[in-house]
Amino acid sequence: MGAGALLSACGGGSSPSNPGADTPAEPAADTYDGPSVELEFWNGFTGGDGPFMKQLVDQFNAEHDAVTVRMTVMEWADYYSRLPAAVTSGRGPDVGIMHVDSLSTNAARNVIMPLDDVATALELDSSDFADAVWSAGEYKGQRFGIPLDVHPLGFYYNKTVLEEAGLDPEAPPMDRSSYEDALEALKSAGISGHWMSPHAFTGSMTLQSLIWQFGGSLFNDDGTEVLWDQDPAIEALTWMVDAINDGYSPTDVGQDADAIALQNGQAAFNWNGIWHMNNLNEVPDLEWGVAPLPNIGGAPAAWAGSHNFVMTTQRSPDDNKLDAARVFINWVSRQSLAWAEGGQVPARTSVRESAEFAELTDQATFAEQVDYLRFPPAVPGIGDAFEDFDQALNEAVLLTKEPADALRSAAERAAKKLEENRNRFGE
Structure with a gap:
């Protein structure tokens, strides 16, 4: 479900700076050729969708020798309360999942970093996403979320x-x-x-x-x-x-x-x-x-709600981890048909309109609503x-x-x- 009711649990306090946020990303979206890195990936997939994400992470790790993704799962309420403090203390994850109605609050608190460069590196734009969900990931003219799904x-x-x-x-x-x-x-x-x-x-x-x-x-x-x-x-x-x-x-x-x-x-x-x-x-x-x-x-x-990939603000950004995180986000996004089997509608139009997705008849029925789904304003x-x-x-x-x-x-x-x-x- 959407996280609107959980936003007040995020707390206030000072936020870390975001060095390097304006540095353009190198467009290396498909492969990672750097030294071995370990990525921390936090989410709240404690329900029936959790095993599907675990399978995707395990498959990614098996296919990428130099990148290991370690997934931490907690209840969404705990996730939204712990994340700002973890980022402020320099112990935040590299990649997270965030509901679309939480993006603007965490962007304003500098908990998450702008992802315009990531979207460019991954060659993602509005042409492959429903207008409403793509637009909902923006705050003050910058992109802070990469849509994974919509759940209407x-x-x-x-x-x-x-x-x-x-x-x-x-x-x-x-x-x-x-x-x-x-x-x-x-x-x-x-x-x-x-x-x-x-x-x-x-x-x-x-x-x-x-x-x-x-x-x-x-x-x-x-x-x-x-x-x-x-x-x-x-x-x-x-x-x-x-x-x-x-x-x-x-x-x-x-x-x-x-x-x-x-x-x-x-x-x-x-x-x-x-x-x-x-x-x-x-x-x-x-x-x-x-x-x-x-x-x-x-x-x-x-x-409707939407799960979005986010990257958290880091005290000392590691370029290798940033590159590896882009590869991970791009890889999972391309596997969104497998994610749909867990009970979601893919955010990507190309997947949503595929013959394979049409065979998931219940999910495809929900997807019929995609052109008139509504999200709250980015405030x-x-x-x-x-x-x-x-x-x-x-x-x-x-x-x-x-x-x-x-x-x-x-x-x-x-x-x-x-x-x-x-x-x-x-x-």
Whole structure:
């Protein structure tokens, strides 16, 4: 999932300088011919995608005699809290993975270094990436992330439950009218069709997607204004709350209970991330399907996150390690089909449009949304504002506040945080 909720855990403090950051890289992207080096590679792949990354690292090490990559895996919350301190003390990794919504904060803190020279050396440009994910890796006109994947929200459905309610298990509802008709049919069959989560994961992702579908935005383009107190957001959150009031969803849905309900046959629908397919594949005899998010608001849109390669700021940069890191990033990026098998959509268009990727039918279904995926603006500390957004979701879906009141008070608090962060980061 995206790391917006984790940004506040990164902490402040002084940042090291970045000597040599403006030195152009030599375009040596395919092979490394220097002395033997060991690269530290940190990430938070503790879930089902972890073994796939380990296999890639092991394969890279087997194919490169002079480069050894040592991978350290930790929970994402620990990763984002430990990384700034490690870099400041000179013990940071050479290469890391970072969610796209964390790049600007860590760039502003000088935790990660600009990668325009790396992109040039690897001959990477926007022509081989979806516009949204390529642009999301930039901050103040510089590139700080090399996209590895996108992981969007999608629409899971339980075929057995649909059939029990007299609905076509091979034709899930894909617009507002048919979706609401299906929920009514499920209700008549004694089934709560879509459990509305009041939690950031995955309720916040659902609400964000709906706001964009209803024609709204979370922020203005440069991230200086909060816009989720406007009519499209109110309409989106009201739709979620109405599902509870109309009996289509139970009240007070627990964390992950929406996903578990789909697995257990208690719900028909679940909006969840692409990573969730790994969990469903492990449930014996579960008949499930996946589709792009239904278009409830009128405009196709879906929340998405993205894992990006980053290189951390070093007190004393080692040119050999920098060259080896470029080779490693380039090599893994080219293996993104293998990474997709772990439950991701490749960031590279050339891989995403390949016949081999099309054979990964579930992942390819998620990829159908790539042209209308949305990411937050590249603003340092943007995750602080999302804390208030998530609180508004929680209050409304738990029926303790009306949607409009919850969103407006949250927007006021978030606007103050955005202003404080502009002063804090010198924006």
